[in-house]
Amino acid sequence: MNIRSSLLLTSLLLAALPEAVTGQATGRSFELGALQQAAIDTDPRTSQFSLLTTQTDLRLRNISARRLPSVTVQSFAQYQSDVAHLPPDAGPFAGLFLPPKDTYDGSALIEQPLFDATISAQGLLARAQLAEDQAHVRSTLFALRQQVNDAFFTAAALQARAGSLAATIDELAARLRETNAHVQEGTALPAEAAAIEATLLQRQQDADDLGASRRAALDRLGTLTGQTIGDTDTLTLPDLSAAVAHARQSQTPLRARPEYEQFARTRDRLGRQQELTAAQERPRMSTYARVGYGKPGLNFIENAFESYALAGVRLQWNAWTWGTTDREREALTIQQRIVTADEEAFARSLATSIEGDEAAIDRLQRSLASDQRIVMLREQVERSTLVRLQEGVVTASEYLDRSAELLQSRFARSGHEVELAQAGARLLTTLGLEVR
Numbered sequence: 001m002n003i004r005s006s007l008l009l010t011s012l013l014l015a016a017l018p019e020a021v022t023g024q025a026t027g028r029s030f031e032l033g034a035l036q037q038a039a040i041d042t043d044p045r046t047s048q049f050s051l052l053t054t055q056t057d058l059r060l061r062n063i064s065a066r067r068l069p070s071v072t073v074q075s076f077a078q079y080q081s082d083v084a085h086l087p088p089d090a091g092p093f094a095g096l097f098l099p100p101k102d103t104y105d106g107s108a109l110i111e112q113p114l115f116d117a118t119i120s121a122q123g124l125l126a127r128a129q130l131a132e133d134q135a136h137v138r139s140t141l142f143a144l145r146q147q148v149n150d151a152f153f154t155a156a157a158l159q160a161r162a163g164s165l166a167a168t169i170d171e172l173a174a175r176l177r178e179t180n181a182h183v184q185e186g187t188a189l190p191a192e193a194a195a196i197e198a199t200l201l202q203r204q205q206d207a208d209d210l211g212a213s214r215r216a217a218l219d220r221l222g223t224l225t226g227q228t229i230g231d232t233d234t235l236t237l238p239d240l241s242a243a244v245a246h247a248r249q250s251q252t253p254l255r256a257r258p259e260y261e262q263f264a265r266t267r268d269r270l271g272r273q274q275e276l277t278a279a280q281e282r283p284r285m286s287t288y289a290r291v292g293y294g295k296p297g298l299n300f301i302e303n304a305f306e307s308y309a310l311a312g313v314r315l316q317w318n319a320w321t322w323g324t325t326d327r328e329r330e331a332l333t334i335q336q337r338i339v340t341a342d343e344e345a346f347a348r349s350l351a352t353s354i355e356g357d358e359a360a361i362d363r364l365q366r367s368l369a370s371d372q373r374i375v376m377l378r379e380q381v382e383r384s385t386l387v388r389l390q391e392g393v394v395t396a397s398e399y400l401d402r403s404a405e406l407l408q409s410r411f412a413r414s415g416h417e418v419e420l421a422q423a424g425a426r427l428l429t430t431l432g433l434e435v436r
Contacts, residue, residue, distance in 0.1 A: 027232030032152050032425060033435045035225045039144045042226035048137045056130040063122045067113060075106035099296065100303045107292025111314075114286055117279035125276050128269040135262040142258045145429050148224050153422040155217035156235045160414035162210045165203060168407045172200040175386070179396065192396040199400050237417065238435055240424035247431055248358060256432030257350070263343040270336050277328045283317040350430055357427040364420040371413035378406040 040046065083099040113119070176196045182188035211231070218229045289311040297306035385402040388394045425435050 027230050027234065029234050029236050030227070030229060031236050032149070032238050035152060035221065035227065036145045036148045036435060038225040038227055039148050040141050043141060043144060045137055045140060049134055052130055052133050052137070056126055059126045060123055063119060063126065066116070066119050069110055069112045072109040072111070073107070074109070077104045078102070098303075099300050103295060104305070105292055105294030107290055107294070109288060109290045111286050111288040113284070114313075116284045116286075117282045118276060118284075121272070121276040121279040125269070125272040128265070128272040132262065132265040132269045135258065135265040138258040139262050142432075144224065145435075146426070148221065149422065149425050149429060149435075151217055151221040151224060152235060153418055153425070155214055155221055156237060156421075157415060157418040158210050158214040158217060159235055160418055161411055162207065162214065164407060164410035164414050165207050165210065167410070168403060169200065169203050169207065171403065172196060172203060175389075175396075175399070176200060178390065187392060195396045195400060199403075237421045238425065240421060240428065240435065243433070243436070244361065244424040244427055247428060247433060257430075258432070259346055260343070263339055263346075266339050267336055270332050270339070274329050274332050277325055277332070281318060281321065281325055283315055285316075286314050288312060288314055353430050354427060357423050357430065360423040361420065361427065364416050364423060367416045368413070368420065371409070371416055375406070375409045375413050378402075378409045382406045 079102045081101070083101055085098050176193060179188055179193040179196055183190050183193050215231060218231075218233075221227075222229045289309070291307070291309045293305065293307045295305040296302050297308040298310070299306070382399075382402045382405075385394060385399045389396065389399045428435055
């Protein structure tokens, strides 16, 4: 390959690189906190808050309607084979009492509750159920934050590697141009240019692979958040050092997790169920009035249609329930203990996760301190080797080895930077705090 064709190939390679890789991105910038909120806002389950409220309002209206008078209309017609009558030996009175065997009746019963403890207990239970259901939705939506974290930092890590790779590609392209010039001057062998060009092609292939992987991660992030994230857009790593340091010192916001509210609301709902169970044992009192028309009426001796009316007070009381109420209350108490056990297990899992994140943060902070020094030393070695390559003291292969070592050290540094931000975001999310 001559010098002109090598230079042309180099230009084509650089032109084929995505803007996000070559560091010339002109797209938008996305932040983690905004993406987390977007994922929650666009999730279809967010509509459940208003739906649950509407559902509970309907149930409360039905419960309140039980305080209003109830009207029952009924009618019947029947024939019976025998009726109450005086025996034949009653003498002259035998035919005085002979009710009809066919009876007809139509009536309306109006009943007004005076006292029913279950009505208010059912209303309190419906409100407690609403609070529990909404707390469950909040817990479900909160889990989206960690899903966004995973997709965001996967794409951010690939973005960081692409940036380091772009710098290496630029350096290799410059070296290829210099080496081709030396080959033309007769001060370098064509094999030297071929080695650099082969490495440049490999790095371009790596850039293509990174671009495809990053595109997949961005697509997943876009699906979670409802955002359209292009190849030229960038993900801004959050600076969480101050927030993480404050959270590690206090650790009091642990109860900010929405799961704790769900546990509390579940216990409250079980308590309201116990109150309803107890209310079902109390007496219920109501007034009633009945008006009707039938044959016979209230005078069952009269064989004729007539209207009638009656009114009174009714008292109902389940005086003996065979222990069912006590057993139900005991079962609800056991359920509360189960909820408490689940809460304790959840708190333990959070504590374990926090310990792992804190250990990762400490490790990554130490690694980054040495990463910066390693990159600086690798750059010195690479520059020194470059000077010796230009002087013809070392071969291109030796320079490419030093260039690869520099690239790996940059990869390590950028990877640790992303991992540190990810560990900090995971810690804050575990504590129930927002990432800003």
